[in-house]
Amino acid sequence: MSVLVLGGAGYIGSHMVRRLLDQGQDVVVVDNLVKGHRAAVAPEAKFYQVDIRDKKALSEVFEKENIDAVVHFAAFSIVPESVAEPLMYFDNNTAGMVTLLEVMKDFNVKKIVFSSTAATYGNPVNIPIKETDPQNPINPYGESKLMMEKMMAWADSAYDIKWVALRYFNVAGAIDDGSIGEDHGPETHLVPIILQAAAGQRDYIEMFGDDYNTPDGFNVRDYVHVVDLADAHILALDYLAKGNKSAQFNLGSATGFSVKEMVEAAREATGVNIEAKVGPRRPGDPDILVADSTQAREVLGWQPKFDNVKDIIKTAWNWKEKHPNGYDDRK
Ligand SMILES: NC(=O)c1ccc[n+]([C@@H]2O[C@H](COP(=O)([O-])OP(=O)(O)OC[C@H]3O[C@@H](n4cnc5c(N)ncnc54)[C@H](O)[C@@H]3O)[C@@H](O)[C@H]2O)c1
């Protein structure tokens, strides 16, 4: 039996593929390579270049492979892009989930672990955020993911498809050998952008807004290491394999860092005096997102190994130093 990783050529998915292979699992990857990189997929995994909205092509993968469970990373995930192009997000993310659940139903595959997000909470009512807190997204990306969570819940009622939604906070870092890492095109994520400045590929990092309702005025986020995150997916698959009920878990560290603090941590991690300037706010950004991950720790037994952002940034810097131009260096 194989685990099917949708979006396995992307940043987080490629780390998940490596962790599954480490565990001795058979792995099948589906990715349309619109954002991902073929070179990010470990050669031991089977690869299909397929769009999950293509029902015929996706069904062929399920026909050929003996799929036991699905891990679903395949989505668009850039907050400001979703504000500008909401329908693109509802098409790729939300409509993509309709096709996927239909095919799972057709092939009697009953387990799915899903990449959800802190963006489903919108501007949170409590910090740290608990899974039971209200979900009122303030951007189309978060809305598309909340709709996907709800679709899985109804598919559970009707077809007994069991799911775990993992609501990630901000994912960063890279595998310790630096062989794969974060390379989004275009890059919009804070840590790789700060490291582009550290590597001399941009003159400075622009910090978006210094007038947020936070202690230093800069946006606060909760950063979680990508390998710790992948480990939570392994635990979620075990949880479903044991016949447990569908559930959702926050994945973060319970500690928030402002954009300014992240720049300072990156200066320490890299030894480079990275230049930073204050710019205007970016649309769709909540003030603070920090997770209460008690449920993931208690129910799944999740024990993240990284507990400070400097160490997380060091692993991202290791990847950056080895691959200054990301996967372009691997073609
Ligand atoms: N990076 C973060 O901080 C973060 C935080 C919360 C949630 N997430 C979620 O985690 C998942 C992975 O994020 P990432 O940073 O690795 O993104 P990514 O863009 O690197 O990976 C997504 C992968 O999915 C593929 N894909 C997208 N649409 C597809 C489709 N219709 N059919 C087939 N393949 C498709 C892309 O080509 C890409 O390889 C996303 O669902 C995202 O919403 C990410």
Ligand SMILES: O=c1ccn([C@@H]2O[C@H](COP(=O)(O)OP(=O)(O)O[C@H]3O[C@H](CO)[C@@H](O)[C@H](O)[C@H]3O)[C@@H](O)[C@H]2O)c(=O)[nH]1
């Ligand atoms: O050049 C930059 C880039 C980002 N930021 C700020 O850095 C923080 C983090 O931004 P970014 O790395 O783009 O992540 P988010 O927009 O917080 O979104 C990430 O984290 C969310 C969960 O919190 C996920 O849902 C998304 O998929 C993922 O992209 C935000 O406050 C941004 O305003 C800057 O100040 N300058």
